[in-house]
Amino acid sequence: xxxxxxxxxxxxxxxxxxxxxxxxxxxxxxxxxxxxxxxxxxxxxxxxxxxxxxxxxxxxxxxxxxxxxxxxxxxxxxxxxxxxxxxxxxxxxxxxxxxxxxxxxxxxxxxxxxxxxxxxxxxxxxxxxxxxxxxxxxxxxxxxxxxxxxxxxxxxxxxx
Numbered sequence: 001x002x003x004x005x006x007x008x009x010x011x012x013x014x015x016x017x018x019x020x021x022x023x024x025x026x027x028x029x030x031x032x033x034x035x036x037x038x039x040x041x042x043x044x045x046x047x048x049x050x051x052x053x054x055x056x057x058x059x060x061x062x063x064x065x066x067x068x069x070x071x072x073x074x075x076x077x078x079x080x081x082x083x084x085x086x087x088x089x090x091x092x093x094x095x096x097x098x099x100x101x102x103x104x105x106x107x108x109x110x111x112x113x114x115x116x117x118x119x120x121x122x123x124x125x126x127x128x129x130x131x132x133x134x135x136x137x138x139x140x141x142x143x144x145x146x147x148x149x150x151x152x153x154x155x156x157x158x159x160x
Contacts, residue, residue: 003160004055006031006121009113010038013045016113019054022156023061030121031064039071047072049102050112051084062096069101079103083112133157 004023009016015038038044047068051057057065065082072080079101084090085108093099136154140147 003156006034007113007118008034008038008121009117009119010041011113011117013041013043015044015047016050016118017047018050018052018112018118019057019061021054022056023054024058024153024156031061034121035064035068039075044076046076046078047080048112049080049082049084051082051086051089052108052112054084054086054089057089057092059096062092062098066096066098066101069098073101081105083107129157129160 004019004021006023007018007020009018038047049065069080072078080103082093082098082102083105084093085106090104090106093102093104098104133154136150136157140150140154
C-alpha cells in the first residue's frame with residue numbers, strides 16, 4: 001500500500017486538506033498540531049477535505065477529521081466538505097457516521113488547491129513512529145493472525 005501523506009493549503013481563510021495514499025497514525029501528531037493552528041488563525045473561514053487520492057484512512061485519522069467537523073459546527077456554525085469519489089472510502093465514512101457531520105461530494109471534477117499551493121505535513125516525532133512499530137512487532141510475534149493483521153502497517157511505517 002502507498003504510504004500516506006497529508007497536504008494542506010490555505011487561501012483567503014479556506015483550508016484545503018488533501019489526503020494521499022494510506023493515511024495512518026504516524027501523521028496524526030503533526031496533523032493534530034496543524035488543526036490547532038488552523039482554528040487559531042483569525043482568518044479561518046472554512047475547511048475542505050480532498051480525498052480523491054486517498055487509498056485508506058485509519059480510525060485515528062477519521063477521529064481527527066471528526067474533531068474538525070465538530071469544532072466547525074460548534075464554533076463556526078458550518079459543516080465542512082469532503083470530496084471523495086471513491087465508494088470504498090465513502091462506505092468507511094458512512095459506517096463511522098461521518099456523513100452526519102460532513103457534506104460529502106462524490107464528484108472527482110471539483111477544483112481544489114493547485115499542487116504548488118500545497119504544503120506536506122511531516123511526521124513530527126520519529127520516536128512516536130518507532131514506538132508504534134515496536135508495539136506492533138511485539139503483537140506480530142505473538143501469533144500468525146497478528147503477523148498477518150499488522151504486516152502491512154509495519155512495512156508502511158518502516159518505509160516512511
